[in-house]
Amino acid sequence: MVIVFQSKPSFLAGGVVAGPLEKRSVFSQYFDTIYDDERWKMETNEQGHRKMIQEACEILMKKSGVNNLEIDFFLGGDLVNQMTPTNFAARELAISFIGLFSACATSVSSVIVASLLTELGASNLSIAGASSQHNAIERQFRYPVNYGAQKPQTAQWTVTAAGFALIGKHREECPCIEAATIGKVIDYGMDDPFHMGAAMAPAAFQTIQSHLEQRNQQFYNYDLILTGDLGQLGLKLLKGMLVENGVKKEELTLLRDAGAEFYGQDEAFQSGASGAGCSAAVFFSYIIQQLRAGSYKRVLLVATGALLSPLSYQQGETIPCTAHAIEITMK
Amino acid sequence: MVMTFVFAFIVGGIICVIGQLLMDVGNLTPAHTLSTLVVVGAILDGMGLYEPLIHFAGAGATVPITSFGNSLTHGALAEAEKHGLVGVLTGMFEVTSSGISAAIVFGFIGALIFKPKGNVD
Amino acid sequence: MMLPIVVCMALLSGCTEKEKFIVYGPPQNEEEVEAVLKEEKFVERTTVIQYDDKMLVAVQFKPWDKWKKAKLEKKLQKKFDEKYPNKDVFVSADYKIFYEANKIKKDQLEDNKLTDKISELKKLAQEET
Amino acid sequence: MEKEQYQQLEQSVTPKPPYFKNAAKAFFVGGIICTIGQAVSLFYIIFFDFTEATAGNPTVSTMVFFAMILTGFGLYKRIGQFGGAGSAVPVTGFGNAVISAAIEHKSEGLVLGVGGNLFKLAGSVVLFGVVSAFFVALIKYILVTLGVVSW
Numbered sequence: 001m002v003i004v005f006q007s008k009p010s011f012l013a014g015g016v017v018a019g020p021l022e023k024r025s026v027f028s029q030y031f032d033t034i035y036d037d038e039r040w041k042m043e044t045n046e047q048g049h050r051k052m053i054q055e056a057c058e059i060l061m062k063k064s065g066v067n068n069l070e071i072d073f074f075l076g077g078d079l080v081n082q083m084t085p086t087n088f089a090a091r092e093l094a095i096s097f098i099g100l101f102s103a104c105a106t107s108v109s110s111v112i113v114a115s116l117l118t119e120l121g122a123s124n125l126s127i128a129g130a131s132s133q134h135n136a137i138e139r140q141f142r143y144p145v146n147y148g149a150q151k152p153q154t155a156q157w158t159v160t161a162a163g164f165a166l167i168g169k170h171r172e173e174c175p176c177i178e179a180a181t182i183g184k185v186i187d188y189g190m191d192d193p194f195h196m197g198a199a200m201a202p203a204a205f206q207t208i209q210s211h212l213e214q215r216n217q218q219f220y221n222y223d224l225i226l227t228g229d230l231g232q233l234g235l236k237l238l239k240g241m242l243v244e245n246g247v248k249k250e251e252l253t254l255l256r257d258a259g260a261e262f263y264g265q266d267e268a269f270q271s272g273a274s275g276a277g278c279s280a281a282v283f284f285s286y287i288i289q290q291l292r293a294g295s296y297k298r299v300l301l302v303a304t305g306a307l308l309s310p311l312s313y314q315q316g317e318t319i320p321c322t323a324h325a326i327e328i329t330m331k
Numbered sequence: 332m333v334m335t336f337v338f339a340f341i342v343g344g345i346i347c348v349i350g351q352l353l354m355d356v357g358n359l360t361p362a363h364t365l366s367t368l369v370v371v372g373a374i375l376d377g378m379g380l381y382e383p384l385i386h387f388a389g390a391g392a393t394v395p396i397t398s399f400g401n402s403l404t405h406g407a408l409a410e411a412e413k414h415g416l417v418g419v420l421t422g423m424f425e426v427t428s429s430g431i432s433a434a435i436v437f438g439f440i441g442a443l444i445f446k447p448k449g450n451v452d
Numbered sequence: 453m454m455l456p457i458v459v460c461m462a463l464l465s466g467c468t469e470k471e472k473f474i475v476y477g478p479p480q481n482e483e484e485v486e487a488v489l490k491e492e493k494f495v496e497r498t499t500v501i502q503y504d505d506k507m508l509v510a511v512q513f514k515p516w517d518k519w520k521k522a523k524l525e526k527k528l529q530k531k532f533d534e535k536y537p538n539k540d541v542f543v544s545a546d547y548k549i550f551y552e553a554n555k556i557k558k559d560q561l562e563d564n565k566l567t568d569k570i571s572e573l574k575k576l577a578q579e580e581t
Numbered sequence: 582m583e584k585e586q587y588q589q590l591e592q593s594v595t596p597k598p599p600y601f602k603n604a605a606k607a608f609f610v611g612g613i614i615c616t617i618g619q620a621v622s623l624f625y626i627i628f629f630d631f632t633e634a635t636a637g638n639p640t641v642s643t644m645v646f647f648a649m650i651l652t653g654f655g656l657y658k659r660i661g662q663f664g665g666a667g668s669a670v671p672v673t674g675f676g677n678a679v680i681s682a683a684i685e686h687k688s689e690g691l692v693l694g695v696g697g698n699l700f701k702l703a704g705s706v707v708l709f710g711v712v713s714a715f716f717v718a719l720i721k722y723i724l725v726t727l728g729v730v731s732w
Contacts, residue, residue, distance in 0.1 A: 044688040144685035148661020334515035343615025344608035350666030351607035355598045366709040377717035386521035390618030393637040407718035430672045433642035437649040438683035445653035548632040
């Protein structure tokens with residue numbers, strides 16, 4: 001379902017921190033901080049995860065010259081059970097908080113909720129975003145990090161990164177959120193947890209289609225349509241579906257995927273990057289900076305999330321997925 | 332002695348290839364693959380075929396996980412031979428596999444001295 | 453004091469090179485023992501140690517015959533038992549026994565030590581996993 | 582696009598695992614690990630009182646020890662990514678499964694974390710090993726009683 005924001009809430013700033021491996025990302029130059037310790041000098045991975053979230057929010061506040069008392073809401077989530085890292089970070093930040101879970105689509109769903117609160121007049125400034133820490137996520141969803149299982153070419157690498165954005169009332173000089181689509185949960189019967197791109201591509205397809213239809217727009221009306229973490233194979237599949245549906249091949253150059261590009265062509269990462277931090281880090285650093293610089297005038301960000309748990313796939317369930325989209329413009 | 336090394340390489344390699352095919356073609360997870368191979372090792376020993384393989388290939392047969400099934404079955408069979416039906420039951424409490432004990436001990440020690448690392452390369 | 457008669461034979465697979473035969477002490481029936489072992493095609497190398505009325509036959513089988521190691525070992529044991537009913541013969545195809553037998557030969561162990569060593573090896577070979 | 586149609590598209594886009602390459606790598610890595618095992622075994626035979634029949638136990642334990650070192654330094658997963666089953670099938674792979682789980686769950690304490698999760702991945706191997714040993718012994722006992730086979 002599409003939401004059109006009359007007041008056009010703005011992205012005031014972005015704060016992105018990433019782990020040591022993310023130095024190798026093609027987007028690393030746009031990140032605010034790259035930390036050399038994957039645990040942020042904490043005892044456990046989960047504590048490191050929390051610290052990373054805190055740090056991203058602190059950088060964000062420092063950049064915008066505000067403190068936590070001036071922020072009305074903190075909206076975000078991660079992939080760890082019950083989202084403890086984000087919950088614990090919220091405890092430290094002491095801002096009114098709602099945890100959101102849309103798996104890797106949390107980066108966009110939190111921005112949508114923040115925009116709604118802004119539109120309503122309830123929020124003056126909100127922080128929205130998502131994060132993931134490789135070790136903490138892998139041990140939960142797959143294997144211990146030191147376990148030597150061979151990953152197939154379809155696998156994706158969970159990034160260690162936290163991306164948060166400061167959403168406020170409309171400002172001319174900032175990119176603003178025109179509209180959003182909250183996606184349905186789509187399940188095309190994919191059940192391989194090492195092939196998430198294939199599970200998520202149909203959800204991205206549905207969301208893009210319905211957004212374009214309801215907004216009465218064409219593919220070429222956007223400078224860029226960027227999906228979250230489909231990976232190289234998921235992107236291929238999404239393109240296949242779009243072509244099938246009548247989108248011209250030359251228009252497909254407008255479609256890119258953050259996960260597929262995140263680590264460049266490095267084969268060590270198989271099909272590319274994934275994780276809630278992947279789309280958040282790229283959207284709230286690279287994209288916002290490009291919009292501000294005027295390289296893009298209108299982009300559609302589509303974050304995809306696979307709504308599985310280790311329990312659900314061990315019980316033989318397929319992987320339901322969702323995708324949320326926001327349309328951002330810059331004058 | 333040189334030939335023993337060659338046979339160890341070849342036989343060990345072949346058992347691993349069977350495992351790889353179970354994973355790639357049979358679409359099994361590593362846990363399913365290893366469980367299958369252990370059961371195969373146990374059955375082979377029951378038929379009296381694993382011991383000859385060890386004589387032939389040495390570590391090529393004792394190092395792959397199939398030897399777990401073999402050594403566990405070996406213990407159970409020895410007890411069954413000695414004490415009959417009761418032996419089948421009591422044999423279960425006496426069977427051991429050094430790999431399991433070693434993994435427990437070294438797992439504990441490893442946990443004490445190492446930290447999980449997530450680097451790729 | 454009886455000097456142990458140590459007979460060592462190294463039969464290389466296929467070609468039996470004469471110079472590989474090393475004989476220690478007064479040769480008694482070493483040619484006979486050698487002939488008995490040579491009859492069996494599956495035997496690659498052997499080291500035989502004779503002393504008093506005892507005999508330690510350490511053999512190594514050809515690689516492709518190792519499948520049947522347990523069976524062949526028994527077969528050889530039976531053959532020796534029949535051939536030398538007055539002697540206490542111990543046949544082993546284990547590499548450890550073969551290695552130690554060669555060491556005994558090389559070190560030229562003394563009488564009393566030899567008896568100990570051989571009974572030790574016997575016990576070792578009968579150990580199960 | 583319908584589900585069936587999408588599944589067809591998915592099948593055509595998804596690359597098949599390189600069967601031959603993976604098998605060759607598994608053969609090579611598995612073979613090397615077993616050859617190292619043979620060398621360890623020979624070491625125990627020559628320098629200690631182990632025979633070919635009894636050298637298996639210390640060999641397997643030593644291989645698991647090597648697995649601990651490699652796992653602790655994060656090297657085993659690199660071997661695993663290259664070798665696939667070649668490093669998973671030898672006991673070192675079993676050791677890796679146990680040790681990686683132990684290291685991973687250290688953060689939850691030695692009793693609930695390490696103790697409770699040690700066999701998270703490798704437990705099924707122990708389960709099926711012991712259970713199949715039981716049934717094989719039982720079946721063989723019945724067959725021997727019936728006079729079909731001998732011990």
